[in-house]
Amino acid sequence: MSALLFYILGFIxxxxxxxxxxxxxxxxxxxxxxxxxxxxxxxxYLLGAPLVAAFEVIVYAGxxxxxxxxxxxxxxLAPQETPEGPGWKRWGPLVLLSSSLMIxxxxxxxxxxxxxxxxxxxxxxxxxxxxALFGRYALAVEVISFQLLFATIGAYMLGxxxxxxxx
Amino acid sequence: xxxxxxxxxxxxxxxxGFSVAVIVLSRLVGExxxxxxxxxxxxxxxxxxxxxxxxxxxxxYIIAMLFIVFDIxxxxxxxxxxxxxxxxxxxxxxxxxxxxxxxxxxxYVWKKGALEWE
Numbered sequence: 001m002s003a004l005l006f007y008i009l010g011f012i013x014x015x016x017x018x019x020x021x022x023x024x025x026x027x028x029x030x031x032x033x034x035x036x037x038x039x040x041x042x043x044x045y046l047l048g049a050p051l052v053a054a055f056e057v058i059v060y061a062g063x064x065x066x067x068x069x070x071x072x073x074x075x076x077l078a079p080q081e082t083p084e085g086p087g088w089k090r091w092g093p094l095v096l097l098s099s100s101l102m103i104x105x106x107x108x109x110x111x112x113x114x115x116x117x118x119x120x121x122x123x124x125x126x127x128x129x130x131x132a133l134f135g136r137y138a139l140a141v142e143v144i145s146f147q148l149l150f151a152t153i154g155a156y157m158l159g160x161x162x163x164x165x166x167x
Numbered sequence: 168x169x170x171x172x173x174x175x176x177x178x179x180x181x182x183x184g185f186s187v188a189v190i191v192l193s194r195l196v197g198e199x200x201x202x203x204x205x206x207x208x209x210x211x212x213x214x215x216x217x218x219x220x221x222x223x224x225x226x227x228y229i230i231a232m233l234f235i236v237f238d239i240x241x242x243x244x245x246x247x248x249x250x251x252x253x254x255x256x257x258x259x260x261x262x263x264x265x266x267x268x269x270x271x272x273x274x275y276v277w278k279k280g281a282l283e284w285e
Contacts, residue, residue, distance in 0.1 A: 051245070051246065054245070055242055058238065058241075058242065059235075059238060059239060059242060062238070063234065063235040063238045063239075064235065066231055066234070066235075067228075067231050067232065067235055070223070070227050070228050070231045071228070073221075073222070073223040073227070074222065074223050074224075074225060074227070074228055075222070076221070076222035106176075106179075109172060110172060110176070126245065126246055126249045127246075127249050127250050127253075129246040130245075130246030130247055130248075130249050130250035130254070131250055131253065131254075133243070133246050133247070134246070134247055134250065134254050134257075134258045134261055134262075135254075138257075138261055141243060141261065141265060142261070142264060142265060142268070144243070145240075145264070145265040145266075145268040145269055146268060148236050148239060148240060148268075148269055148272070149268050149269060149271060149272040151232075151236050152233060152236050152269070152272035152273070152275070152276060153272055153275060153276070155228075155229060155232035155233060155236070156229060156233075156275070156276045156279060156281045159225045159226070159228050159229040159232070159281075160229075160279070160281065
């Protein structure tokens with residue numbers, strides 16, 4: 001069961017990524033990348049890491065993809081001409097990939113809880129992550145906090161309006 | 168456990184069935200005469216103004232970037248929250264320092280007016 005899901009998810013990921021790098025429209029490419037990230041998230045869950053799966057969705061599919069979209073819009077990379085009318089050719093593959101993703105998720109939800117215990121060689125509970133992060137790696141977490149501070153100020157510096165001295 | 172999911176499954180099947188049925192029925196019964204006006208993107212009932220693919224202001228980028236930083240901050244809160252009782256005062260202080268450092272950055276960009284939309 002989980003091996004079958006693994007191969008289906010692997011195929012979805014490969015197909016979505018391949019479609020992503022071959023799209024001429026960068027916005028469409030981002031949408032395919034989101035589908036690929038969702039497949040990756042479910043795969044992390046299959047491997048016994050539910051917390052990583054949740055973060056894959058929250059951080060990568062959510063936040064990082066928003067940033068990609070903003071950069072595409074900011075640089076004006078999207079093609080100006082719009083193809084005529086609705087077409088299966090444009091959104092058909094995406095519908096196919098995301099509906100198979102949804103079927104995989106439903107299969108995971110509805111499978112026997114007794115069988116799901118056998119998923120993966122190990123199971124990394126969120127509690128264990130919390131214990132390691134705030135116990136052994138306490139200092140590293142504070143260092144990450146500083147890095148996020150640099151990122152905040154760096155993002156502001158990159159995007160701030162030009163002052164009079166700069167011009 | 169499986170029984171508790173049954174209402175959700177029923178809802179999903181009904182929602183899917185209804186939307187697919189409506190699309191297929193309108194395709195079969197309705198007439199299809201596309202014109203330039205009908206195929207135009209819907210924009211709150213007004214005639215579309217220009218193309219949607221325009222260059223956006225960098226202000227959106229700053230807000231998006233700050234959102235990501237604080238999103239990642241929250242990511243560290245989940246594993247802390249599930250172990251809140253076990254980690255005790257040490258964990259609480261650690262999270263306090265973590266948030267305090269990020270609060271400095273937040274106060275800085277707020278003071279500089281990066282969150283203002285003028």
